[in-house]
Amino acid sequence: MIVVEYSQIELDHCLNCHGVWFDAGELQLLLERMGITSSEMDADGLINAPVPKTREKKRKCPICSKIMKKANIGQQPIVMIDACTEGDGLWFDGGEVHALVSQLAKGKGSHQKIISFLKEAFKAEE
Numbered sequence: 001m002i003v004v005e006y007s008q009i010e011l012d013h014c015l016n017c018h019g020v021w022f023d024a025g026e027l028q029l030l031l032e033r034m035g036i037t038s039s040e041m042d043a044d045g046l047i048n049a050p051v052p053k054t055r056e057k058k059r060k061c062p063i064c065s066k067i068m069k070k071a072n073i074g075q076q077p078i079v080m081i082d083a084c085t086e087g088d089g090l091w092f093d094g095g096e097v098h099a100l101v102s103q104l105a106k107g108k109g110s111h112q113k114i115i116s117f118l119k120e121a122f123k124a125e126e
């Protein structure tokens with residue numbers, strides 16, 4: 001994994017699968033910098049949310065190696081992420097960070113810069 005830095009937030013990015021790891025609190029920090037406050041992004045909330053039915057393969061937490069739980073966040077599209085049940089952080093597959101952030105920032109034109117950055121930095125797997 002490589003480290004991508006944006007606005008003093010360090011994100012781990014896997015070059016093989018294009019996924020992105022947010023340490024606990026980093027996603028909220030990123031959204032705060034963009035002026036977005038969303039209670040959906042609360043890590044405890046995600047850990048306690050009902051598990052969606054999915055065939056997506058389970059992932060292991062890069063910190064504690066436990067199997068992470070799937071959680072849905074956002075709407076249109078719903079983004080399915082993996083959350084460490086120990087609260088270490090959140091895993092986004094390639095393109096999911098951009099999908100989530102762009103819908104949260106909808107109508108906030110000033111955030112085009114960060115959205116383009118996320119789109120470029122964390123492209124979906126092709």
Ligand SMILES: [Zn+2]
Nearest residue numbers: 061064084088
């Ligand atoms: Zn963990």
